[in-house]
Amino acid sequence: xxxxFAVTLPHGLIRDGSRRTAALLRPPxxxxxxxxxxxxxxxxxxxxxELLARCFLDVDGDAVGREDVRALTVGDRExxxxxxxxxxxxxxxxxxxxxxxxxxxxxxxxxxxxxxxPAYADAPALHETRVGEYTVSFRLxxxxxxxxxxxxxxxxxxxxxxxxxxxxEVRRRGRPVPGGVPEPVVEALPVAMAELDPQAExxxxxxxxxxxxxxxxxxDAATVLLAELAGSNERLTLEVHALALxxxxxxxxxxxxxxxxxxxxxxxxxxxxxxLA
Numbered sequence: 001x002x003x004x005f006a007v008t009l010p011h012g013l014i015r016d017g018s019r020r021t022a023a024l025l026r027p028p029x030x031x032x033x034x035x036x037x038x039x040x041x042x043x044x045x046x047x048x049x050e051l052l053a054r055c056f057l058d059v060d061g062d063a064v065g066r067e068d069v070r071a072l073t074v075g076d077r078e079x080x081x082x083x084x085x086x087x088x089x090x091x092x093x094x095x096x097x098x099x100x101x102x103x104x105x106x107x108x109x110x111x112x113x114x115x116x117x118p119a120y121a122d123a124p125a126l127h128e129t130r131v132g133e134y135t136v137s138f139r140l141x142x143x144x145x146x147x148x149x150x151x152x153x154x155x156x157x158x159x160x161x162x163x164x165x166x167x168x169e170v171r172r173r174g175r176p177v178p179g180g181v182p183e184p185v186v187e188a189l190p191v192a193m194a195e196l197d198p199q200a201e202x203x204x205x206x207x208x209x210x211x212x213x214x215x216x217x218x219x220d221a222a223t224v225l226l227a228e229l230a231g232s233n234e235r236l237t238l239e240v241h242a243l244a245l246x247x248x249x250x251x252x253x254x255x256x257x258x259x260x261x262x263x264x265x266x267x268x269x270x271x272x273x274x275x276l277a
Contacts, residue, residue: 003027003258004057007083010116010199011073011123011140013059019123020060025080027087028055028229030240030255030262036230045146047230048222052080052143070144075199077143079116081221082202085228086112088259093224097206101213108206110219115202126168127196131188134177137168138189140197163189239266 004026012021032054036047053066069077085093093110128137145165152158163186170177170185194201202219239262243254246269254262 005083005087007080008119009059009072009076010079010119011076011197012119013064013068013071013076014123014125015059015062020062021119022060023080024057024059025083025087026055026057027258027260028084029258030236033229033236033259034233034255036226037233037236040230043147043150044222044226045143045150047226048077048081049143049147051084051226051229052077055084056080070147071142073140073142073197073200074146075117075140075197078202078221079199081225082112082115085221085225088225089228093219095217095219095224097215097217099208099211099213099215102208102211104208104210106206106209108204108217110204115204115219115221117199120197127192129189129192131182131185133172134182134185135171136185136189137170138166138193139168140193141166141200159190160186166193242266242269 004024007023007025009021009023012019014020028051032051035054036051039047039050042050049066049069052069052072056064056069058064059068072080091112093112093115095108095110097106097108098104099106126137126139128135130136141162145162148165149158149162152161160181164181167181167185167189170181202221204217204219206215206217207213208215240251240254243249243262243265244251247265257265
């Protein structure tokens with residue numbers, strides 16, 4: 001079993017009326033890589049759920065399962081993915097950003113520590129906001145909402161479905177509004193949600209070195225980590241083959257290694273024999 005480590009959820013799970021924020025994670029292993037590769041037909045939200053369900057061990061000492069992972073807010077899931085990414089590849093995330101003003105391409109290094117936000121001051125089950133003449137009661141989107149939205153026929157329909165799932169009630173002049181969620185609410189509510197769950201979108205502010213235009217880059221931990229873990233099945237097979245051939249370990253033992261440790265063994269083989277890429 002890989003060494004587990006403790007992290008803090010910015011929002012947290014509500015259990016027995018109390019907020020639970022102390023999470024225990026284990027780093028992904030080769031077995032998790034193989035599991036994700038075999039499920040490449042799943043949506044990104046489903047893959048995130050599968051990965052977290054395997055690596056998220058408990059919250060405040062109580063075991064968690066897949067439905068707990070689906071119930072996490074988008075920000076909590078993003079925070080866990082950032083922690084897992086740091087456990088696999090270290091604190092720095094390298095990405096590329098194109099300037100919208102002049103087209104200059106820039107290489108950007110982001111620290112995982114800088115990308116994480118502090119725990120939220122509170123985490124009520126429902127929030128309330130005004131949208132024009134409407135008063136809206138709503139909750140924050142969860143992994144389950146993301147999964148359902150990803151199954152919609154297009155991104156616009158998915159965005160609407162996500163908002164509709166999160167709205168508890170819409171009132172106008174103190175009275176409930178019958179029917180579906182009004183269009184102004186569908187358009188405005190994502191902004192309010194983002195403000196209340198800031199970890200859900202990690203944005204990095206910078207300036208273009210070529211034209212000095214201000215830029216804002218969106219760091220998507222799910223895209224970064226899943227691309228690294230659910231990459232090439234052929235590459236994973238070759239790495240397992242190389243280690244099994246030289247060390248005579250079983251596939252099970254090799255896939256149980258933490259990923260940095262497996263990479264180090266491969267580096268040692270490459271250095272000693274010059275046969276591995």
